[in-house]
């Protein structure tokens with residue numbers, strides 16, 4: 001621990017982590033993210049910031065060093081709030097500010113934040129940190145630690161963890177164990193015990209075609225390691241084979257949840273030919289999951305975040321009805337949600353649907369408006385939130401002798417299901433266990449689950465432009481307000497297709513503009529996406545080769 005005055009300690013650290021001032025950093029959709037080789041000074045500065053945040057809220061704050069779905073050469077950091085949520089928006093601004101501050105101005109920047117936010121620097125500060133498997137993560141963790149120590153913060157370095165595991169640790173710590181034990185073992189035993197208890201409540205019928213056999217694509221990342229550890233706690237209740245476990249391929253290289261979702265095809269490195277075989281892909285920090293299978297005709301079927309969300313919402317609704325519990329449940333999606341899923345949720349499940357901007361931080365907050373808020377992005381990132389009222393009602397119904405045993409059993413199942421859900425943030429491992437419980441309860445195969453509704457054909461493309469900030473959007477990102485003429489052009493293109501929809505938005509994790517299109521056929525969705533991408537390329541200063549027409553399968 002250093003004994004230097006604040007200014008001096010910051011300067012000493014800054015000299016070890018010099019800011020070249022050539023790049024502009026911003027705290028985007030999920031933290032700071034860019035090429036790993038320029039991040040060292042940013043992580044040092046973030047170390048300073050999280051100490052301030054910890055003192056400001058008088059609680060433990062978390063940092064995960066990861067760039068999730070991005071390629072291995074990238075890296076980044078996600079800051080975790082005391083209850084396991086994403087960093088508060090006003091502090092995202094401070095993070096962006098400090099990340100771009102030169103070595104000379106750094107002491108003054110920190111001092112201004114201390115005064116402006118009235119932070120008592122005599123208070124203790126406590127930081128939990130963890131990292132993914134990227135080779136650059138280890139060194140960046142050291143830069144973060146140097147920042148923490150410069151402001152005399154304490155820290156626990158958990159080493160390799162999935163992002164949702166670190167979110168869980170932070171919440172456990174700040175609830176003094178109320179949410180569980182802040183250890184990796186605590187995480188696995190909480191989930192394994194809840195999984196077993198939910199399944200004990202469910203009776204399996206003779207006609208059940210459910211199988212607990214799964215192939216898992218670990219994206220060559222942290223999820224592969226952690227799911228194997230989870231398996232050791234499940235007493236063979238699931239038979240999991242892990243592929244892309246990091247021993248051969250590169251992180252996220254032609255595998256992982258993002259690849260499978262965007263390319264709409266199986267990952268490399270995992271056998272998927274067996275008809276009906278249940279397959280899942282995790283992303284690079286294991287906070288996203290998608291399911292898929294190949295049918296007997298060799299056709300690939302993707303069950304993405306929308307299918308997972310509607311499965312979970314439908315099941316919770318059945319349990320609420322069976323337990324005679326009146327709680328208001330809602331589903332939160334983004335503009336990427338397939339039109340068929342929104343229609344199914346609204347018309348069949350009769351669950352109200354809200355649309356939020358991309359980024360689980362936005363969905364999470366919107367989901368808090370409901371007693372039971374199910375939120376999922378189509379890319380497989382999501383979870384379920386239970387309000388204090390919902391938790392209380394479910395708990396008391398599970399013990400209420402005045403209710404019928406069926407009603408009590410439904411409430412008890414809900415109670416254990418809540419324990420199985422990682423409410424802090426989307427968690428691929430927890431989400432997978434929840435889905436497996438629901439499929440088990442229903443006795444469903446992948447084909448049964450997939451039959452709930454049919455996705456509208458869709459396509460996602462990326463366009464590289466000079467400065468993606470020229471594209472601004474409104475109406476939960478469904479409408480572009482700049483550059484001039486872009487939205488009118490998109491509207492004109494969309495009107496030529498049937499049952500079509502398209503929008504564009506700048507990514508907050510990659511240096512690209514994302515294009516989404518859906519229409520009545522795959523050929524139409526591909527052509528629509530291509531036309532819109534070409535328009536973006538021309539109106540927003542595209543760089544490199546113009547977009548290529550996707551080849552429809």
Ligand code: G16
Pocket residue numbers: 029030067068069070283287288358359360361377379381506507508509510514
């Ligand atoms: C992050 C966010 C997700 C978001 C995704 C893509 O995921 O947590 O909510 O959907 O980025 O964001 P964008 O379209 O702005 O690039 P992850 O898994 O990469 O952390």
